[in-house]
Amino acid sequence: MAKQKMTRAEKSxxxxxxxxxxxxxxxxxxxxIYFSSLAPDGGVVxxxxxxxxxxxxxxxxxxxILGSIADMKGMKKKFIVGCVGTGVVATVALGIPTSAMAFLVIYVISSVALNSSMVFYDALLVDATTDDRMDEISSQGYAWGYIGSCVPFIACLLVVLNYDAxxxxxxxxxxxxxxxxxAWWLAFTIPMLRDVQQKHFKPREEHAVSRAIKGIGGTLKEMWANKAIKFYMIAYFFYIDGVHTIIKLSTSYGTDLGISSTQLVLALLVTQFVAFPSAIIYGRLSSKYGTRRMLLIAIAAYFGITLFAALFLRTATEFWILAILVGMFQGGIQALSRSEFGKLCPKKRANEYFGFFDIFGKYAAxxxxxxxxxxxxxxxxxxxxxxxxxxLFVIGFVMMLKVPAREEAAE
Known part of the structure; x- marks a missing residue:
């Protein structure tokens, strides 16, 4: 069977x-690393x-709350515009502070804006493609995100590492x-806003905020009553929390061990290049061996990666090995987690469900x-x-084993 070409909406x-x-x-x-220069007294980690x-x-x-409101007709992209606008301004403003505390405050704003936009973006996956293509498109998203981000990153490195010259x-x-x-973030937001239309939505409601607040408890009860979603969310909370903790703290951990900033940055750049083909391969393997099985393999691999980092990571060479290992599984576990949940949740309430999905770990490490x-x-x-x-990975692995197959959950 010929491989189906991606649609314009999927590409955007x-x-x-x-x-x-x-x-x-x-x-x-x-x-x-830059923050450590603003906090010379230590305590960076x-x-x-x-x-x-x-x-x-x-x-x-x-x-x-925002996810429930965003499920209404035409609201997903409006929330993305708000998040991206705030995030872009905050990102530019990161260059202003000269004190550690002021820098952290602005960083928190930019981080909240970025990760909030990702919730609405993830929920748009159900509008951009179909269930049978979610693993593929989600994996392509992470893959191209890894390789594409290297372009502005290398430009930034050239400036930062050669500022004296x-x-x-x-x-x-x-x-x-x-x-x-x-500027890069803003430019690549435009195609999605132009080409991806919200197909699944709830009717608009009056007093949407109060209704969303009141409906949180009911939504949680629904999710808890669904055995597949319940165990999946518990598993996801633990294992993806561990994944994002490693992503967020790897550089500060390496700095604490005395590894040079140049070695840290170059090793993490290698992670991006390794993650590009790995994410695509992982997405395609899921169609042959099953999404759940591939997720279990990735969780077990991350358990081993964590032990390696804690017990053996001491030199720049070992940090490079860690970076390669992380790159092999990072994109796959993120992409398949997102697509698997997209298949489990009700499409018209994707933002509401993805809001809880992200609370249970994805960007709430x-x-x-x-x-x-x-x-x-x-x-x-x-x-x-x-x-x-x-x-976290041990608990996540055990809970994932309890998630019933989608056919069994439907029955």
Whole structure:
């Protein structure tokens, strides 16, 4: 059977992943290193962990309410416009502060805007494609996001790593990097806003906010009554929380171990290149071996990655090995998690359900960052903090085994 070509809507939906991934990559590599220069007294891992936790808590509180409203006709893209607009301005503003606290405040705003936009973007997957193509399109989104984000990232690196040769200061170099990243994000948002139409929606309601707040409890009861969604959400909460904790804190952990900033950034760039083909391959393997089975393999792999980081990671070479291992599974586990939930949730209430989906882990890495920050603060050993993440993957693996097949859940 000939491979089906992607539609214009599918391609444009994928383009948004290319756009927002530029800030995601910068936030997991260069930004923590720059923040360490603003916080010379130390405590980088702890401060960064708690900043990420605050951002995640804000998203967790907002998304169920905003998601319910966004499910109404024509609202998804309006919310995306608001989030992207706020995020772009905040990203540019990151170059202004000279104190650590002011920088963290603006970073939290940009992080909330970015990750909130991703909730609405994820929910648009059900409008951009069909159930039988969700694994493929979701995987393509992550894949092209990884490789596409390298273009502005390399441009930023050239400026940041050569600021002396360019005759500018580090802050000016970072200001240029933030402008490049914000412009890239904005440019690749336009195709999705133009070509992807909201096909699934609820009728508009009066007093939408109050109704959304009152309806949160009912939605939770519905989700809990659905065995497939219940166990899937519990599994997802734990394993993806661990995944995003590793993504968010890998650079600050490497800095704490004394690995040079250049080695850290270049290794994370390798992660992007490895993740590009890996995400596509993972999506195609899911059609042969099943989405759930591929998710279980990825969860087990991340458990091993966590142990490697905590027990053996001490040098730049070992950080490069870690970066390659993460790249092999990062895109696959994210893409298939998103598409699998898109198949399970009711299409007309996709935003509402994806709002809870993101609370249960995707961009609300509350537990993992809190565990790392707390254990590191209590023991003074960041390796023990990283070790605490392993339990998240164990619980996630066990809970995923309890998720019934979609055919069984339908019955």
């Amino acid at each position: 939906w994928i383009m948004y992943d290319v756009g927002n991934s530029a800030l995601v990559l910068l936030a997991t590599s260069v930004i923590p 702890v401060a960064w962990s708690y900043a990420e936790t605050v951002a995640s808590l804000i998203i967790a509180l907002l998304m169920p 360019l005759g500018i200061g580090l802050q000016t170099a970072m200001q240029i990097a933030f402008v490049i990243t914000a 509350i537990l993992g960052t809190f565990l790392v920050g707390t254990f590191t603060a209590l023991t003074g050993n960041s390796s023990l903090g990283v070790m605490s993440i392993a339990v």
